[in-house]
Amino acid sequence: MNIEIKKYNIIQLVMSVADEQLIDQISRNVRQLIPVKEDTSEGVSILEEPISQYGIVVKEEIDLEKIKKEQNYKGFDPDEIDRLVEEADIQEPIEKLLKMI
Numbered sequence: 001m002n003i004e005i006k007k008y009n010i011i012q013l014v015m016s017v018a019d020e021q022l023i024d025q026i027s028r029n030v031r032q033l034i035p036v037k038e039d040t041s042e043g044v045s046i047l048e049e050p051i052s053q054y055g056i057v058v059k060e061e062i063d064l065e066k067i068k069k070e071q072n073y074k075g076f077d078p079d080e081i082d083r084l085v086e087e088a089d090i091q092e093p094i095e096k097l098l099k100m101i
Contacts, residue, residue, distance in 0.1 A: 014026060
């Protein structure tokens with residue numbers, strides 16, 4: 001069995017664990033077995049948790065007004081929409097338009 005298959009088997013075994021405390025214990029034991037190397041030029045670990053660097057914090061509450069400000073959302077102008085509707089001057093009934101789709 002080559003090393004890649006052995007790694008995959010270990011990953012499968014760990015993925016089957018549902019107990020968080022057991023996962024924490026496995027993590028501590030693996031970290032003891034695989035020492036983290038320090039990059040002295042940058043002062044950072046070479047072996048970091050690769051998944052954790054992509055993690056985000058999920059907020060429990062959503063503030064739509066805050067999101068609108070963050071994304072610079074302006075919304076739409078009802079008067080502009082009415083003007084575009086008039087400008088389009090669509091005469092066909094809605095049923096015929098829907099069939100065209």
